[in-house]
Amino acid sequence: MSAQALLKVAGLQMRFGGLLAVDGIDFDVRPKEVFAIIGPNGAGKTTVFNCVGGFYKPTAGDIVLDGHAINGQPSHQVARRGLVRTFQNIRLFKQLTVLENLMVAQHLKVNRNMLSGLFATPAYRRAERAELERAAYWLERVGLKDVANREAGTLSYGHQRRLEIARCMITDPRLLMLDEPAAGLNPQEKIELQQMVDGLRNEFGISVLLIEHDMSLVMGVSDRILVMEHGKPIMIGKPDEVRNDPRVIKAYLGED
Numbered sequence: 125m126s127a128q129a130l131l132k133v134a135g136l137q138m139r140f141g142g143l144l145a146v147d148g149i150d151f152d153v154r155p156k157e158v159f160a161i162i163g164p165n166g167a168g169k170t171t172v173f174n175c176v177g178g179f180y181k182p183t184a185g186d187i188v189l190d191g192h193a194i195n196g197q198p199s200h201q202v203a204r205r206g207l208v209r210t211f212q213n214i215r216l217f218k219q220l221t222v223l224e225n226l227m228v229a230q231h232l233k234v235n236r237n238m239l240s241g242l243f244a245t246p247a248y249r250r251a252e253r254a255e256l257e258r259a260a261y262w263l264e265r266v267g268l269k270d271v272a273n274r275e276a277g278t279l280s281y282g283h284q285r286r287l288e289i290a291r292c293m294i295t296d297p298r299l300l301m302l303d304e305p306a307a308g309l310n311p312q313e314k315i316e317l318q319q320m321v322d323g324l325r326n327e328f329g330i331s332v333l334l335i336e337h338d339m340s341l342v343m344g345v346s347d348r349i350l351v352m353e354h355g356k357p358i359m360i361g362k363p364d365e366v367r368n369d370p371r372v373i374k375a376y377l378g379e380d
């Protein structure tokens with residue numbers, strides 16, 4: 125089971141001064157799996173993402189992506205191995221257009237030779253055309269074609285969320301990490317988000333690591349769920365096991 129994991133996290137710990145924000149966290153994410161992390165605010169969910177994504181260097185533990193130890197590696201290096209994320213607070217280039225956001229994302233991935241850009245060689249123009257085609261594909265795929273030339277900052281919240289996901293997907297990831305993607309979405313947008321996550325997994329064979337408070341989304345889309353409280357794990361289980369676990373009901377879902 126663990127041999128075939130795409131991502132394996134073992135004994136993860138993150139200490140901020142006197143605060144043990146994450147401690148003793150173990151989980152793995154399998155190919156094509158949607159794996160969710162839930163828990164009350166402050167439980168340490170985003171900190172787990174920050175450790176896995178290379179934004180924090182964990183104080184202890186192992187993070188292995190497809191057989192490579194990635195703990196302590198910077199986020200751009202982790203991204204090149206196929207692990208990308210969205211942020212709890214949307215981070216787009218708000219003054220750039222929707223299309224430009226998708227072009228920039230590819231440049232970060234392709235890491236193109238600057239000189240070939242300056243001289244606009246045929247190879248450069250070919251690469252640029254391919255990038256434009258990919259961007260057009262993703263605009264269509266996430267339903268943003270009609271707003272391609274709008275500044276990203278002027279989009280509705282739901283559209284910004286979709287653009288963030290497209291910006292991740294255009295780099296051809298193997299593991300997509302989504303931090304509260306349904307926050308601020310209306311019920312219809314949440315349904316569309318769930319269909320999108322499911323569709324991306326099925327179509328592209330990616331794995332998804334999801335932090336989310338919306339229980340109907342979590343229960344509907346996840347294969348397995350890690351429940352955290354105060355930085356520690358409560359349990360890992362399938363949606364039905366989690367939903368019916370008295371510890372989870374007490375800690376998270378509330379007793380009322």
Ligand SMILES: Nc1ncnc2c1ncn2[C@@H]1O[C@H](COP(=O)(O)OP(=O)(O)O)[C@@H](O)[C@H]1O
Pocket residue numbers: 140143145163164165166167168169170171172
């Ligand atoms: N960079 C940081 N410096 C200090 N404390 C932090 C930092 N990031 C998170 N924390 C603290 O770690 C705990 C877990 O936070 P977080 O991972 O954001 O929780 P969650 O995403 O589950 O709401 C909180 O007490 C938070 O204040």
Ligand SMILES: [Mg+2]
Pocket residue numbers: 169170171212
């Ligand atoms: Mg968080």
